[in-house]
Amino acid sequence: MKYSKEETLAIANKASKNTLMETLQIEMIDYGEDFLLARMPVTPRVHQPDGVLHGGATAALAESVGSFASHIFLDSENLMIRGLEITANHLKSVREGYIYAKATFIHKGRTTQLLDIRVTNDKEELISVCKLSTISLPKRS
Template identity: 35%
Template structure:
């Protein structure tokens, strides 16, 4: 996974599809897509947190896989839907190199106060 862009409003990440993240039938594994989605959301969430006093963790994620690929590069674009004091919700769209939508995910993040 590679971070292309990271701001409070949008996180863009890319991931190469290859033997390391394909399922047994040779397609991009749905779990790899979910890992990419949660990573993008978590990076964005941490940009909204105060790292000296807060930690951000994935609380829940759901995904719908619309189509798949066997090779190439996929791109995840994560955008915040809700930024709250104790939770954040991010929408993540994953597309192929031709901008075909592969997966959509929604990730809820928990914002916790670090123990001193």
């Protein structure tokens, strides 16, 4: 069943209730034919002790948007999607505002997928480059 863009984003955001995504205030905000975009506020809640964005929070944002992209662009009614591995190269620090994670597929195989996730700040400066591999397996009955 196909949903509108607004319905798809609402479903994704509703699925985040009572999860790490809700705790980090991650929100899916846009998608197109080949990408999904999410954002997360940078507040003291996601800072390291020295007052900058924690790399683990950035990785959580990247894994969240990449996994949701796999759910949206694959047959998630019949498949369960799980993350296999994530890498994150942090290039610039952030103290406040929002960061945005845009996930696109490098490889969209039947069983494994590889996604490129670019994380930027409010000024569209590159903050982190992440890669996420996911696996899609048949749902158990």
